[in-house]
Amino acid sequence: MLELTVAQAAGKIAAGEVSREEYFKAWREAAAGDELNAYLWRAEDGGGDVDGPLAGIPVAVKDLFCTEGIQTTAGSRILEGHRPVSTATAVRRLAEAGAGVLGKTNMDEFAMGSSNENSAYGPVLNPWDRGRVPGGSSGGSAAVVAGGLAPCAIGTDTGGSIRQPASLCGIVGLKPTYGAISRYGMIAFASSLDQCGPLTLDVTDAALLLNVMQGRDPCDSTSVGIEGGVEAPSREDLKGLRFAVPAELAHDAIESGVREVFIATLRRIEELGGEIAEAPLPHAEHGISAYYVLAPAEASSNLARYDGVRYGMRVEGDGDVVEMYESTRAAGFGDEVKRRIMLGTYALSSGYYDAYYGRAQKVRTKIAADYAAAFDGFDFVVTPTSPSVAFGLGEKTDDPLAMYMNDFFTVPMSLAGIPAISIPAGLAEPDGGGPQLPVGFQIAAPAFAEQRLLDAAHALEQAIGFDARPGAATDG
Amino acid sequence: MAELEAVIGLEIHVQLSTRTKMFCGCELSFGDDPNVHTCPVCLAHPGVLPAPNEEAIRYALKIAAALECEIAPRSIFHRKNYFYPDNPKAYQISQYDLPLAVNGRLGGIRIHRAHLEEDAAKTIHLGESGRIHGSGASLVDFNRGGTPLVEIVTEPDLRSAADAGAWARLLRNTVRQLEVSDVNMEEGSLRIDANVSVRPAGSETLGTKTELKNMNSFRFLERGVEAELARQRELLEAGGSVVQETLHFHPEDASLHPLRSKEEAHDYRYLPEPDLAPLAPTEAMLREARESLPELPEARMRRYEDELKLSAENAAQLAADPDEAAYFEAVHGDAGGVEAQAIANWVTGELAAALRQADGGAAAESKVAPEALAALVAMVGERKISHGSGKQALATLVAEGGDPAEIVERDGLAQISDSGELESIVAAAVDANPGAAEQIRAGNQKAIGAIVGAVMKQTKGRADGVEVNRLIKEKLGL
Numbered sequence: 001m002l003e004l005t006v007a008q009a010a011g012k013i014a015a016g017e018v019s020r021e022e023y024f025k026a027w028r029e030a031a032a033g034d035e036l037n038a039y040l041w042r043a044e045d046g047g048g049d050v051d052g053p054l055a056g057i058p059v060a061v062k063d064l065f066c067t068e069g070i071q072t073t074a075g076s077r078i079l080e081g082h083r084p085v086s087t088a089t090a091v092r093r094l095a096e097a098g099a100g101v102l103g104k105t106n107m108d109e110f111a112m113g114s115s116n117e118n119s120a121y122g123p124v125l126n127p128w129d130r131g132r133v134p135g136g137s138s139g140g141s142a143a144v145v146a147g148g149l150a151p152c153a154i155g156t157d158t159g160g161s162i163r164q165p166a167s168l169c170g171i172v173g174l175k176p177t178y179g180a181i182s183r184y185g186m187i188a189f190a191s192s193l194d195q196c197g198p199l200t201l202d203v204t205d206a207a208l209l210l211n212v213m214q215g216r217d218p219c220d221s222t223s224v225g226i227e228g229g230v231e232a233p234s235r236e237d238l239k240g241l242r243f244a245v246p247a248e249l250a251h252d253a254i255e256s257g258v259r260e261v262f263i264a265t266l267r268r269i270e271e272l273g274g275e276i277a278e279a280p281l282p283h284a285e286h287g288i289s290a291y292y293v294l295a296p297a298e299a300s301s302n303l304a305r306y307d308g309v310r311y312g313m314r315v316e317g318d319g320d321v322v323e324m325y326e327s328t329r330a331a332g333f334g335d336e337v338k339r340r341i342m343l344g345t346y347a348l349s350s351g352y353y354d355a356y357y358g359r360a361q362k363v364r365t366k367i368a369a370d371y372a373a374a375f376d377g378f379d380f381v382v383t384p385t386s387p388s389v390a391f392g393l394g395e396k397t398d399d400p401l402a403m404y405m406n407d408f409f410t411v412p413m414s415l416a417g418i419p420a421i422s423i424p425a426g427l428a429e430p431d432g433g434g435p436q437l438p439v440g441f442q443i444a445a446p447a448f449a450e451q452r453l454l455d456a457a458h459a460l461e462q463a464i465g466f467d468a469r470p471g472a473a474t475d476g
Numbered sequence: 477m478a479e480l481e482a483v484i485g486l487e488i489h490v491q492l493s494t495r496t497k498m499f500c501g502c503e504l505s506f507g508d509d510p511n512v513h514t515c516p517v518c519l520a521h522p523g524v525l526p527a528p529n530e531e532a533i534r535y536a537l538k539i540a541a542a543l544e545c546e547i548a549p550r551s552i553f554h555r556k557n558y559f560y561p562d563n564p565k566a567y568q569i570s571q572y573d574l575p576l577a578v579n580g581r582l583g584g585i586r587i588h589r590a591h592l593e594e595d596a597a598k599t600i601h602l603g604e605s606g607r608i609h610g611s612g613a614s615l616v617d618f619n620r621g622g623t624p625l626v627e628i629v630t631e632p633d634l635r636s637a638a639d640a641g642a643w644a645r646l647l648r649n650t651v652r653q654l655e656v657s658d659v660n661m662e663e664g665s666l667r668i669d670a671n672v673s674v675r676p677a678g679s680e681t682l683g684t685k686t687e688l689k690n691m692n693s694f695r696f697l698e699r700g701v702e703a704e705l706a707r708q709r710e711l712l713e714a715g716g717s718v719v720q721e722t723l724h725f726h727p728e729d730a731s732l733h734p735l736r737s738k739e740e741a742h743d744y745r746y747l748p749e750p751d752l753a754p755l756a757p758t759e760a761m762l763r764e765a766r767e768s769l770p771e772l773p774e775a776r777m778r779r780y781e782d783e784l785k786l787s788a789e790n791a792a793q794l795a796a797d798p799d800e801a802a803y804f805e806a807v808h809g810d811a812g813g814v815e816a817q818a819i820a821n822w823v824t825g826e827l828a829a830a831l832r833q834a835d836g837g838a839a840a841e842s843k844v845a846p847e848a849l850a851a852l853v854a855m856v857g858e859r860k861i862s863h864g865s866g867k868q869a870l871a872t873l874v875a876e877g878g879d880p881a882e883i884v885e886r887d888g889l890a891q892i893s894d895s896g897e898l899e900s901i902v903a904a905a906v907d908a909n910p911g912a913a914e915q916i917r918a919g920n921q922k923a924i925g926a927i928v929g930a931v932m933k934q935t936k937g938r939a940d941g942v943e944v945n946r947l948i949k950e951k952l953g954l
Contacts, residue, residue: 310520
């Protein structure tokens with residue numbers, strides 16, 4: 001029963017072949033066996049009685065989504081024990097479709113990180129190799145799906161936080177167009193970039209979850225939804241479709257194993273009838289620099305509300321309110337969060353705004369224009385999702401810049417606001433040797449072209465036939 | 477040293493009287509228990525987002541239209557970041573470099589800009605200082621937090637404290653008539669800060685300014701500006717210089733005190749608000765804002781001066797309040813050919829005094845129907861009754877209402893028309909006041925008052941003053 005995809009399970013539940021209570025219970029028992037530190041909270045009942053396309057389907061929810069009455073920490077000490085009074089729109093829509101929250105998943109604090117090592121509640125372990133990271137910041141959500149602890153999950157992606165962990169854990173991760181899914185109830189990191197999306201076993205499941213969650217929400221005035229929603233993808237070939245490989249890609253530092261899988265996947269696209277050509281995306285390489293100004297700038301403002309006054313942690317200090325603020329924030333935030341608050345505060349400071357925030361915005365505009373130009377002649381842009389396979393715990397924690405480079409291939413799409421998906425494309429050894437680990441292949445499409453993206457990703461997924469599974473879940 | 481000219485600009489916050497707050501569904505309230513009108517959005521819980529209030533946008537557009545501003549086809553919201561307990565998000569959503577409206581004018585004063593923002597919560601700091609620093613505890617009431625505000629900034633076009641006060645009243649009267657705000661300074665729905673500087677008369681450059689806050693009445697605004705102008709003039713004339721700072725007005729003694737610099741030294745780190753789409757009013761919204769404007773005090777004042785030939789003072793007085801203006805115009809309409817100025821004199825003079833004496837409220841709500849006042853003024857104008865009898869009849873109207881003709885009849889207030897009777901009363905009065913008669917003959921015209929007074933006393937005010945004057949002079953052979 002736990003081998004089924006969500007679409008398969010939903011079909012069997014609808015046909016009465018599987019009881020929704022039993023299905024949900026089986027997943028609760030699986031989740032109870034979490035040895036990856038992937039869950040921060042697990043449901044004690046559920047199964048639900050709401051009819052809908054996801055009736056009886058358990059969903060693991062990143063702990064960045066507010067869930068009424070259920071602790072929502074954003075991976076931070078400062079929100080330990082915080083119980084929201086309302087539920088995020090995306091989670092509410094899942095519930096209205098019959099799904100239930102199976103658990104809340106561990107994550108990098110306030111979604112800031114690419115390895116899940118920035119969680120205040122300890123790192124999540126990669127089910128393929130417990131000495132390695134699952135990626136981040138939606139590391140818990142990726143690990144539970146890959147590790148057999150949940151049939152599907154949702155996460156958030158600000159600069160790659162769904163796609164990169166999906167890649168490192170060998171599953172599918174979709175970042176929809178900015179505005180496709182409401183951000184209401186999603187604890188903000190960088191509001192102009194944050195977007196909710198599914199982490200699933202296959203592309204069909206990603207389409208299913210996306211269709212349920214997308215839509216305009218009056219509580220989020222930047223949400224627009226996807227007109228007509230999306231259908232289950234059924235495409236088998238890629239005939240007549242043009243795939244752009246960024247011309248600049250050759251210069252970039254990619255692990256050799258990752259490069260081999262990427263090139264093999266390009267050949268596969270051609271076998272399916274797709275065309276491959278290089279396209280210039282000259283500003284993409286400045287994406288990381290722009291991102292690490294813009295996202296911290298917004299974060300410095302978004303995280304200012306955690307002051308100990310109204311909710312969450314409070315450390316009194318021994319003076320007035322201002323000292324209480326300072327003591328609370330000093331104790332409540334981790335190092336990476338503090339680093340980004342300082343970066344962002346500096347970038348917005350009077351006298352520096354134009355040099356940092358203003359210029360970064362200009363780069364963002366140019367990157368979006370690069371993609372718009374590429375989509376004049378191409379249907380998709382493709383890259384590896386991550387320059388490397390899963391790396392070792394602690395390997396990059398002392399080098400923030402090396403850590404930031406994990407997002408090299410995923411950040412430009414976030415800046416451009418366009419949809420991108422990572423699908424597992426094969427296994428490769430890390431440079432310097434090690435176990436065979438998953439490699440993700442990223443496909444990006446124009447804004448709101450999710451259906452086209454899912455159709456192509458599905459055709460490619462079928463052709464690749466990736467069926468490797470980590471040993472950890474069964475070993476454990 | 478050349479004379480020092482005052483240069484004053486005002487920054488006004490108008491609290492809109494919408495049903496709900498700027499970015500959430502909480503109702504606006506005044507005087508309720510603390511923290512009952514709150515929700516996750518206005519308390520800045522994790523994960524919430526602002527949803528703009530369309531009614532507030534419509535109200536703001538109305539104000540912008542009334543101030544003859546250019547309305548931006550697309551303006552954006554910014555975050556103004558600062559830590560303070562009255563500001564739960566630690567940023568205020570406001571507008572910065574692309575405001576809703578620019579380049580307006582009102583009453584000859586240029587409007588620099590007008591924009592939408594949200595109000596802060598109310599804080600009380602316990603302890604001696606009354607400030608956040610060093611206080612033992614701070615209490616916050618979030619009911620007000622998130623109330624829609626329109627901030628209006630003038631150019632520094634005002635030249636005296638009295639001008640600033642008069643213009644502020646014009647603004648209040650104008651906004652009040654739009655029915656988008658209570659505009660009450662004492663209650664804080666209208667808050668006015670002043671930027672004050674002085675410079676040698678004729679100079680084009682601006683002097684160093686100070687910002688005056690906490691003047692919560694028009695009188696305090698005038699007193700605060702006056703005090704600050706005096707301070708700056710004295711300082712400069714003694715060879716000193718003005719330091720740019722924010723000063724708090726203390727109403728107890730009209731004194732000004734600087735805020736601590738630590739609380740003032742803000743770098744607001746403005747950031748375009750990523751949670752809100754640009755504000756782009758539709759053509760229909762703009763049209764509605766412009767077409768819904770009633771005649772506003774300034775235009776009405778001009779009409780009263782130009783068309784009705786009222787004195788500037790009466791025109792300003794009557795045009796300020798739409799109800800008062802409507803009353804005046806109703807009286808005028810009912811009074812046939814009586815001159816508007818005569819009616820204005822009665823409305824702003826005799827009627828206002830009579831209502832004050834009777835502790836009455838506004839004319840429009842009094843028992844004096846416009847047509848009754850019109851009839852009364854007409855009778856005086858036609859010399860059917862004397863001015864004194866008119867006032868007497870008016871007092872009765874204020875107390876009881878009714879028809880002035882009936883009151884005149886009932887109370888025997890009609891002018892004494894039998895000139896024989898009046899002649900004998902005048903003759904008696906002249907005889908009884910030989911001293912005054914002597915002075916009049918000697919050329920002292922003022923002395924006639926004593927004799928007129930005696931006649932009026934005798935006739936209980938019913939005599940026609942003009943006729944009495946004529947008869948006195950006739951009797952004295954002048």
